Amino acid sequence: MSERKYWNEEIETLPRKKLEEVQIEQLRDTIAFAYENSVHYRRSFDEAGVGTGDLTSLADLAKFPFVDKKTERETQGVGSFLGEMCAVPESDVVFVSASSGSTGTPTLSPFTKNDFEEWQDVESRLFYMTGMRNTDRYLHALNFTLFVGGPDVIGAQNIGALCIWSGTVPSERLLFIIREFKPTVIWTTPSYAWYLGETAKKSGLDPANGLSIKKIIVAGEPGGSIKATREAIEKLWNADLYDFFGISDIFGACAGMCEAKDGLHLAEDHILAETVDPRTGEVLPDGAHGELALTTLRKRARPMIRFRTGDIGCVNREKCSCGRTHARVSIVGRKDDMFIVSGVNVFPSDVEYVIRGLEGITGEYLIRVSKKDFTAQYAVEVEKERNSSETDERLAERVSAALKARIGVKPAQVTVLEDGALPRATHKAKRLIDERNS
Numbered sequence: 312m313s314e315r316k317y318w319n320e321e322i323e324t325l326p327r328k329k330l331e332e333v334q335i336e337q338l339r340d341t342i343a344f345a346y347e348n349s350v351h352y353r354r355s356f357d358e359a360g361v362g363t364g365d366l367t368s369l370a371d372l373a374k375f376p377f378v379d380k381k382t383e384r385e386t387q388g389v390g391s392f393l394g395e396m397c398a399v400p401e402s403d404v405v406f407v408s409a410s411s412g413s414t415g416t417p418t419l420s421p422f423t424k425n426d427f428e429e430w431q432d433v434e435s436r437l438f439y440m441t442g443m444r445n446t447d448r449y450l451h452a453l454n455f456t457l458f459v460g461g462p463d464v465i466g467a468q469n470i471g472a473l474c475i476w477s478g479t480v481p482s483e484r485l486l487f488i489i490r491e492f493k494p495t496v497i498w499t500t501p502s503y504a505w506y507l508g509e510t511a512k513k514s515g516l517d518p519a520n521g522l523s524i525k526k527i528i529v530a531g532e533p534g535g536s537i538k539a540t541r542e543a544i545e546k547l548w549n550a551d552l553y554d555f556f557g558i559s560d561i562f563g564a565c566a567g568m569c570e571a572k573d574g575l576h577l578a579e580d581h582i583l584a585e586t587v588d589p590r591t592g593e594v595l596p597d598g599a600h601g602e603l604a605l606t607t608l609r610k611r612a613r614p615m616i617r618f619r620t621g622d623i624g625c626v627n628r629e630k631c632s633c634g635r636t637h638a639r640v641s642i643v644g645r646k647d648d649m650f651i652v653s654g655v656n657v658f659p660s661d662v663e664y665v666i667r668g669l670e671g672i673t674g675e676y677l678i679r680v681s682k683k684d685f686t687a688q689y690a691v692e693v694e695k696e697r698n699s700s701e702t703d704e705r706l707a708e709r710v711s712a713a714l715k716a717r718i719g720v721k722p723a724q725v726t727v728l729e730d731g732a733l734p735r736a737t738h739k740a741k742r743l744i745d746e747r748n749s
């Protein structure tokens with residue numbers, strides 16, 4: 312018997328029109344359920360004067376108010392432990408994850424038993440999309456402490472892969488686990504995949520030949536979708552890299568790459584995506600860059616209706632060459648990391664795209680955004696490869712010209728440092744320093 316190509320062929324390849332019929336039906340159900348059961352949604356829909364009667368098409372969702380992290384923080388703990396956005400009694404909740412926001416107050420993400428099972432089925436779908444099968448050994452190197460990515464390992468187990476629950480451990484320990492257990496698939500962040508490969512090399516191991524990893528799943532940073540970064544990590548490990556996109560307020564991973572590697576398929580039977588203007592909230596057409604607003608279509612514990620994710624990207628609803636019909640999202644960065652130079656929106660991922668693609672530098676970089684005469688400017692620090700014979704001036708000119716060509720505005724300065732001068736990131740890399748208010 313030939314192996315099946317999709318985890319759930321019927322759902323994943325549902326013709327667009329049918330998929331949208333399913334979505335509108337589930338959206339009506341979610342809106343009605345939220346109105347009936349959540350203090351917050353009842354209040355905000357009443358204030359906006361909207362209800363299920365206003366929903367005749369998916370576009371009508373735009374009539375409904377947004378929620379964001381602030382809504383979560385303001386309603387959490389109000390009236391009950393899980394607060395006003397929650398739509399089920401606590402006795403129906405079996406799991407909460409928590410994310411620490413900028414204020415330090417963790418926001419809780421609750422799941423009913425059914426929410427949890429459906430979430431893990433989505434994770435199985437995304438893992439299966441990367442080619443993971445029951446013959447794989449899967450190393451789950453994500454944090455288990457309150458983090459929504461922790462339980463995603465169950466999705467891999469449900470495929471039948473042999474799962475190794477390592478969590479986040481020091482890199483020497485993780486390399487020991489890789490040598491002993493010989494996993495074929497690992498999930499981590501792009502920064503850490505790079506760091507771990509470099510650490511392996513330093514300890515005399517060759518990640519490209521001596522280790523067992525065939526596939527690397529990454530999430531948490533845009534790197535996996537930046538071609539040059541992806542290819543650099545793939546080369547370092549001689550492995551195939553797949554990017555995932557998760558939102559702690561919804562699922563550990565909501566979208567994942569297929570073999571076409573042209574955007575990440577969103578589980579559209581569970582989550583509806585809109586792109587909105589980050590300033591005005593106005594809905595933008597497919598293909599335009601804006602802030603992603605996501606709406607859950609099945610979650611009961613805490614439905615998320617028009618959740619402003621803070622992630623900037625675009626949505627493509629064209630059918631993919633892999634046969635899947637679900638929309639593909641491409642994320643370029645966090646709204647908070649975007650800076651504007653001479654009227655141009657710049658993301659750290661734009662700079663990374665250039666830096667990772669140039670010869671003669673290590674690929675590590677640091678961006679400093681500052682203000683001069685009331686306008687923003689950016690400077691970039693790069694590292695010259697150890698054996699390079701190019702002068703620093705020539706290299707700086709080359710980097711500057713490449714940045715200008717990609718972004719449209721030149722950096723105010725390019726500083727060339729020696730190999731190893733910049734700090735190596737372990738998990739989430741901090742490569743942007745904003746000096747505008749200092």
Ligand SMILES: [Zn+2]
Nearest residue numbers: 569571631633
């Ligand atoms: Zn595809």
